[in-house]
Amino acid sequence: MAEVAVQKNPASGGSSDTDTKLPITMATGAPSTTAVTTVTQVGTWPMTLRKWRGSIASASLMMSTLIDPAAAPNVLPMNTTLPGIGVSLSSTHRTNAVSLMIERAQVAHAAGLGSLTIGDHHDMKVPYAQNTPMLGRLLAEWVGRPAGCLFLTPLWKPLLMAEHIGTLAAMHHAASPGVPFIVQTGIGWGDAQFTNLGADMSRRGRDIDAVIPIVKALLAGEAVTDNYFGLAEATVGLRSDGPIEWWIGGTADVAIDRAARLGDCWYGSPGQDDESIRRGVERYRAAGGSRFALRRDAVLGPDARATQSLARDLTERGYRGLPFERLLSGSANELGERLGELRELGVDDVIVRCASPDQAGAITTLQELGR
Template sequence: MGGPAVSVAYGIQLPVQSQSTLYAEGWEAGAGAGDLVEIARAADRAGFAYVACCDHVAVPRRLAAAMGTVWYDPVATLAHLAAVTTRTRLLSHVAIVGLRHPLLTAKQYATLDHLSGGRLILGVGAGHVAEEFAVLGADFRRRGAVLDECVDALRAALGPEEFPVHHGKVYDFEGLGQRPRPAQERVPVWIGGSSPAAVRRAALKGDGWLPQGDPRDRLPGLIAGLRRTRAAAGVEAPLTVGAITEPLYVGRPAWDVGRRTLSGSPEALAESLRAYPAMGVDQIQVRFRCRSRTELTDQMAAFAADVAPDL
């Protein structure tokens, strides 16, 4: 694989595990665990920085036509895929941590990190489905404030201490031990969302930021504001800035891939995607138009071999 060193990492939100009508491909409806395993293995071989899985517990009937009801559990799914991969990291994009007590979340994700040899990235977000919060006894109206505290509580509960301590307004615990501990000394916490509150939360509390598919022209302003807020607060730790790219198709498609899809030669795609690191993005989440699992894994391999080296 020739070309200069890759200056921006690339990961992928897994298909099949989340089947909203807004983005799922037709073949995913008949796919299952075996397909997820093969796609994760393909990502591992091709040097993808992570594979990602979403989080919804229950979708109300009023939203089911758009969102669908296929939402695999992220901990179960990522743990299953950890056993068939060796390098690619395992990202929750995003876990709605306000739906669960932080010690429950910590138990699940610490075990995942332990079993995977330290490959977890915990992506968190506020959530948007009121009925989901109501049925689980969580406070939808205060979900932003609860998420802020959850991040602090999870920092403690996923840290090195067997008996973590957190005293907050919503959650209060000490003297309760949890093992196994995470394999990582510090589990990266990436904050999802593009609202002003989410961007501020990422700036002040995150190891990374996961925007919500913002158009390219919005990103430079959001990134600049993020870095200003972080600097003003005196937070000096590195921050991994992400972006979700347009749908991609490596090569000349023989079918209608949609007007928003970037397609063409590897050189043309690389030239277009270099706009992301140029604006300060550290990792891009790529997605590919495809009519089958095989076409998807072929696209992933072509991207890694022919596009990524020139990013």
Template sequence: MGMKVRIGIGPIPIDGPEADVGPGLAELVDELEAHRVDSVWLSDLVSSRHSVDPMIGLAYAAGRTERLKLGTGVLVLPGRNPALVAAQLAGMAALAPGRVLPAFGVRPALESDRTMFPVPDGRRAEVFEEALAVVRALLTDPVVTHHGEFFQLDEASVGPLPAKPLDLWLGGRLPVGMSRIGRLGDGWLASFVTPDEALRCRAQIEQAATDAGREIEQDHYGTNLLVVPDDQLETAALDTALVRARARRKDLDPERLICRGWAAARDELRRFVDAGLTKFVVRPATAVASRRTFLDQFTTELIPLQT
């Protein structure tokens, strides 16, 4: 296809309690930098005891690394102040030029987080779209005046502005989300989709972009990839992963969302590439015994597929 396939990684939870996430995050980003992994993507899980806010975690990672790209996978936007989000992204881009990869979502992944991002009843999508417009304007223009339904700005600015406007990727899976990406986004980061679904979603995004007089770059389509490592296939970890996948997609056989081992992950990644996706965030489908072992396996088994 002539497009660059890039493979990053998400959080790698390990077995046992992790009361202090600081050393765990330090170990993760240090290992990723040492392994020359393309990117790290931190999840927005407010109520998780084993996670830090992605903006804080990525700023921390920026200070420990020189080449690792930094992605939000994904940041819940409705319920956050978009001006503050833009200021945080501008600051991070100044600390790590060319390495910040913002991706936004409409709804929290955890049910327990739903009340932590308050928006008017039934208006989450509208708030998201206006908030996204505010973030984009503040990251692009020196001075912004915006009088919308939900946000009011008069001669507002954040800085320093990125030398090149940041690409704003969006998550989602349903047709309404694909239409939104085509109208407003710069890329798509999917989760819990099959290659066949990804192919259809990409076509929907491209059509929506054409209808809006826009164009999304050909290599700005990606997805998360859930892997159960070979050494966990005969353990309860596989059953746990399938239960979690079923909870996220009750309409689909969870076996279609989990890669049973690294050979299956390689095959699934190739199927996604054939469907037009070239950016990947690999995550263990459940906790692993050792981050270092998982990363060693990841770099051996999947990194050679980068182009």
């Protein structure tokens, strides 16, 4: 086994990012009584899944399914005229968090959405399902398509982060061989979670620059020695040989440069306006980056006027600090128009979180995304 000696102290270099604090809105209620829609089979492919706009990173696997559909029955050819659509499940619920998240994953899978991810926060004062154990459960519902979770990287020790990723990726690839496991990274915010996890918020930009290469080396099977993090020939016992994608989050210039340098994808913010997206994509691609995934919150349903009214009401009451214009709202028709606009701005994938305050509304949004 090769050894990688990483001697650089992050305190001697690197830079910090800025991050916008977005208040978290919790969903309430019991699991919906809405049944998961059975997908009608048409030939080889489910009808609703035929509409899925798949991710660019999975293009080679998708092309193989055109020759041998049995090779990956849930991974479909992509339509490059619109971005791919994935779901980012909310982990904050007043009651029944686990049941609500499982049901949303089931509905999103039945709707044909292209990827599933969940977030990462710590020292929460409200019920919050932690990322790695919750994703382990959700992988039982999400087979054949990319899945993963966010890591607020400066809050994680590199060996612990690599061990969690290694086990989750092995679980994912056991059921979905050849399908990417997604690792999203962010620098985090909030003094409390940094203090209570023994991390220094002022060093977060430098720390994330140091942690990502170490975790990658550990997942590649290398033994890592690092003075700053106290690693002495550290290794990860359970790893996967399957593909792992790194989605690097942030909107500051240094974060965009980091995404081009260390990632497979730049992961944009739900608060970015069109001009920020345009400038960011130009910078990212000039630095050698290619794929861009944008987070967006959404309230969708067959009644466009009603859902747009709800979205406006939510934002006026302070939903995640976002203006109305940043939410996807309306029906499938309005959604298609907006997705086309985002594609023209350079967005390859849109990762949607349900903004509806109840489970029934969230399920309607997920089903509308699949139309």
